[in-house]
Structures are given as structure tokens and as C-alpha cells.
Amino acid sequence: MKRKINSAEASETVQADWISLFDQTPPAARAAVRDLIEKQRHVLADAFYERMMQDTEARSFLDNGIVHDRLHASMQRWLSTLFSCETQEQFVTAMAMQRHVGEVHSRVDVPVNIVARGARTLKNQIGLHLAHGTLDRNGLVEAVMYVDSLIDLAFEVMSSAFVASHERTARIDEAYRSFSSGQNMSLERERQRSALLDWENRYLQAVMTALPGDDLPRINGSSFGLWMQHKAPAVFRGPSELHAVRALMRSIDDTLLPLCAQQLGNNPGEVRHLLKQVQSKVSELKFLTESMFERLIDLESGKDALTQLLNRRFLPAILARESEIARTEGKPFALLLIDVDHFKHINDEYGHQAGDRVLQQVAMILQNSVRAGDFVFRYGGEEFLVVLVEMSHAHAMRVAEKIRTRIADERLLISNGGQLDITVSIGVAMHDGHPDYQRLVNRADNAMYRAKQGGRNRCEHDLGFCTVPA
Numbered sequence: 477m478k479r480k481i482n483s484a485e486a487s488e489t490v491q492a493d494w495i496s497l498f499d500q501t502p503p504a505a506r507a508a509v510r511d512l513i514e515k516q517r518h519v520l521a522d523a524f525y526e527r528m529m530q531d532t533e534a535r536s537f538l539d540n541g542i543v544h545d546r547l548h549a550s551m552q553r554w555l556s557t558l559f560s561c562e563t564q565e566q567f568v569t570a571m572a573m574q575r576h577v578g579e580v581h582s583r584v585d586v587p588v589n590i591v592a593r594g595a596r597t598l599k600n601q602i603g604l605h606l607a608h609g610t611l612d613r614n615g616l617v618e619a620v621m622y623v624d625s626l627i628d629l630a631f632e633v634m635s636s637a638f639v640a641s642h643e644r645t646a647r648i649d650e651a652y653r654s655f656s657s658g659q660n661m662s663l664e665r666e667r668q669r670s671a672l673l674d675w676e677n678r679y680l681q682a683v684m685t686a687l688p689g690d691d692l693p694r695i696n697g698s699s700f701g702l703w704m705q706h707k708a709p710a711v712f713r714g715p716s717e718l719h720a721v722r723a724l725m726r727s728i729d730d731t732l733l734p735l736c737a738q739q740l741g742n743n744p745g746e747v748r749h750l751l752k753q754v755q756s757k758v759s760e761l762k763f764l765t766e767s768m769f770e771r772l773i774d775l776e777s778g779k780d781a782l783t784q785l786l787n788r789r790f791l792p793a794i795l796a797r798e799s800e801i802a803r804t805e806g807k808p809f810a811l812l813l814i815d816v817d818h819f820k821h822i823n824d825e826y827g828h829q830a831g832d833r834v835l836q837q838v839a840m841i842l843q844n845s846v847r848a849g850d851f852v853f854r855y856g857g858e859e860f861l862v863v864l865v866e867m868s869h870a871h872a873m874r875v876a877e878k879i880r881t882r883i884a885d886e887r888l889l890i891s892n893g894g895q896l897d898i899t900v901s902i903g904v905a906m907h908d909g910h911p912d913y914q915r916l917v918n919r920a921d922n923a924m925y926r927a928k929q930g931g932r933n934r935c936e937h938d939l940g941f942c943t944v945p946a
């Protein structure tokens with residue numbers, strides 16, 4: 477098990493590095509830097525912001541009067557605090573300041589690369605000022621190295637606080653998401669269906685009874701609208717449909733309702749026309765909402781709706797865990813990537829429904845060909861992925877071959893009592909100790925591709941760096 481370094485140990489290392497930097501840098505060089513910073517901190521802060529404002533990415537975080545004024549003062553404070561450290565106590569205070577800055581950056585979501593760019597800018601600016609000062613060549617080198625190392629130390633502390641805070645936020649976000657989506661989603665779907673219907677009815681009633689210029693009920697303020705704006709982003713994790721839902725609601729509220737209100741009592745023909753437009757937008761809203769809920773319900777259950785196999789959602793977690801077991805307990809695993817041959821032809825010749833039935837039967841054969849501890853996924857349209865746990869290469873090849881022959885021998889049923897012979901191509905890859913599981917999937921994919929190239933209805937393998945005998 478990899479031992480994690482805790483933050484106390486990490487800050488001890490930074491402190492030890494600072495002490496040795498302090499000891500190695502002659503007092504004259506440190507004093508020259510400290511004096512320069514005290515005299516020029518305003519100029520340095522100016523130059524820093526001027527440079528960062530030229531940067532499109534950075535500008536979006538700084539382009540605001542209050543932020544600019546406050547940050548300008550904090551930048552000067554930051555420079556003074558960091559470069560005036562003479563005692564260990566002052567250094568501890570300076571490092572606490574770096575942690576605080578890292579946490580603020582995480583809350584504001586300033587990307588680390590922008591902070592690194594800022595650090596580089598500052599080093600540059602201070603270096604230029606030093607170069608124009610009175611230090612001799614040696615003194616200049618010592619002072620520049622001191623500035624670089626001290627800013628690097630500050631950046632290191634800032635980054636580790638940033639990462640820790642980001643991880644905390646991500647965990648909380650994830651917990652909130654699971655909590656939100658863990659609620660009964662089928663029930664929530666019903667609730668939102670009826671909330672939308674309820675708004676539609678209220679709107680229709682208002683159109684019948686309201687007088688010209690009266691306000692019509694806005695969809696954004698309805699129970700459906702509020703749920704979509706505030707809860708849906710956490711539940712659906714921001715799929716593109718959600719943007720479309722919001723755009724539709726905006727166009728109803730901002731365009732159609734005001735036009736409709738103007739025409740009430742004046743122009744019944746125009747009101748009818750607008751009503752139809754609202755109804756068509758509501759139909760789109762219903763469709764989008766249904767498809768978001770449907771996808772979520774499938775995903776949450778971890779099951780593929782057609783085959784009842786695992787969907788891809790848990791694949792990264794399962795492969796990461798199996799890689800860990802293989803690494804720590806020496807229990808290798810194998811991956812099979814199985815692709816139905818000429819599946820497009822089956823769809824074209826016998827129809828999509830027949831294709832679906834074939835996929836269901838292949839899924840059943842796969843489930844019945846592996847042990848209870850193995851994992852079977854629907855990986856893509858007509859692609860399946862099997863994780864064979866605690867498996868030698870020779871054994872994995874035997875399982876692959878068994879699956880291939882079973883599928884080739886079985887007559888699959890399609891509608892109207894028809895039967896079909898199909899074959900599959902299989903790529904086998906053994907876990908070879910590489911920690912990146914995507915590489916393992918790619919290797920199985922390459923082997924499967926070779927099986928296709930080699931004439932289909934066959935198994936090919938990829939051993940990677942594995943030394944297991946075949």
C-alpha cells in the first residue's frame with residue numbers, strides 16, 4: 477500500500493528546506509532582496525497586475541474593480557511577509573499565509589497554472605529590479621536564486637493547500653450529488669412531470685381569464701422551473717439537455733409570455749398562435765426532461781437497460797481496484813473485449829429489434845460462461861467487456877475460446893421463430909502491472925482488432941509486459 481505523506485510531514489519538509497535556503501544565502505543577498513521588496517512592492521504589484529491583465533485566462537479572475545483593489549494591497553502584503561522572514565516563527569506565519577491563499581484560490585476556482593504564471597511573472601520582475609541594482613555578479617546570482625527558491629516554496633505550500641481543499645470540495649460535491657440522485661428518481665420524475673403539467677394548466681387558465689397587460693405565471697418561478705434551476709444541475713451533473721431546458725424556459729418567460737400578455741383581449745388569433753408556440757416548447761421540455769431522467773435511472777442502477785449487464789459507469793472503479801489487488805496481492809486479472817461480427821448486417825437484414833434480441837442472448841451466454849466473481853459489462857453498442865479476476869493467461873485464453881465456441885455453436889432466436897448464427901471476435905489482455913487501466917483496455921482493443929483483421933470468429937491476445945507463461 478502506498479504510504480500517504482500527511483500535511484504535517486509535508487510542512488516539516490518545507491520548513492527544513494527554508495532553513496537550509498536561509499543558511500545558504502549570504503545575509504547581504506537576503507538583505508538586498510528584503511530592501512528591494514520594501515521599496516518596490518507597490519511597483520511590483522502594479523507590474524504583476526498589468527502583466528496578468530494581458531492574459532485572457534487570468535483576466536477573467538481579475539477584471540473587477542473590488543478584486544483588483546483588494547488584491548493589489550494583498551499582493552504587497554504577501555511580498556513583504558514572504559521576503560521579510562528572519563525567524564522560524566515569521567516563516568511559520570508566512571507559510572500559514574500561503575495555505576490560506578491556496579484555499580482561497582480553490583474556493584474561487586483559480587486554476588493552478590494561472591498561479592504558476594503569476595509566480596513566474598513575479599520572479600521575472602524581481603530579477604529585473606535586482607539586475608538594475610548595485611549587487612555584484614556573485615551577489616546577484618545569490619539573490620536571484622534566493623528569490624526563485626523562496627517563491628517556489630511558497631507556491632508548493634499554496635498548491636498543496638489548493639489540492640487538499642479541492643479534494644475536500646470534490647468529496648462534498650460528490651456526496652451531495654449521490655445524496656440528490658440517491659433520492660427516489662422514479663418518484664422525482666413523476667413529481668416533475670406533474671409540476672410541469674401543473675404550470676401548463678395554470679398558464680392556460682390565466683390566458684383565459686386575464687385582462688390585457690396582466691402578468692402570466694412564469695415557468696422559471698414554478699415548482700418545475702425552480703427544481704430545474706437549483707436541483708437538476710446536481711442531480712444530472714449538467715448534461716447538455718439541461719442547457720436546452722433552461723434556454724426553453726427563458727424563451728417562454730422572456731419572449732412568449734410578454735407577447736401573449738400584450739395581445740390578451742385584443743387579438744385572439746395571435747393569442748392562439750402564441751399558445752401553440754408555448755405548447756410546442758412545453759412538449760420539448762417534456763421530452764428533454766424524460767430523457768434526462770431515463771438516462772440517470774439507468775446509470776444510477778449501474779445496469780444496462782437492454783442486457784441487464786453492468787454499464788460502463790463502474791468500470792473505472794472496478795479496474796482500479798483489481799489493479800490494486802494485482803499489485804499488492806500478486807493476483808493477476810485478465811480482460812476480454814468481445815465484439816459481435818458483422819452486427820450492422822444483422823440490423824440491416826433482420827431489423828433493429830432482432831439486433832437487440834441477439835445482444836440480449838450474447839449477454840446471457842457471457843454471464844453463464846464466467847464465475848460469479850467475474851464482471852461482465854456492456855461496453856458499447858455490440859461490444860462487451862469481461863474482467864476475469866485471479867486468472868492466469870492460459871486460463872483466460874481457455875475462457876475466451878469457450879465463449880467464442882459457445883456463441884458460434886448456439887442458434888440465436890430472433891422474432892417470428894427465426895434463428896441466426898453469429899460469431900464474435902475476442903481480444904484478451906493480461907494485467908501487466910501498469911497502473912493505468914486505460915492502457916489495459918487499449919491493449920485488449922488492439923488484440924480484438926487483430927482478431928477482426930485475422931478473419932473474425934477468433935481470439936487474439938496481448939501480453940503487454942507480462943512474464944506469465946502462455
Ligand SMILES: Nc1nc2c(ncn2[C@@H]2O[C@H](COP(=O)(O)OP(=O)(O)OP(=O)(O)O)[C@@H](O)[C@H]2O)c(=O)[nH]1
Pocket residue numbers: 782815816817818819820821823827828829830831832835856857858928932
Ligand atoms: N440493434 C441494436 N444495434 C445496435 C445497438 N448499439 C449499436 N448498434 C449497431 O451496431 C452496429 C455496429 O456496426 P459496426 O461498428 O459497423 O460493426 P460490425 O457491423 O459489427 O462489423 P465488425 O465489428 O467489423 O465485424 C451499428 O450498425 C450500430 O447501429 C443496439 O443497442 N441495438
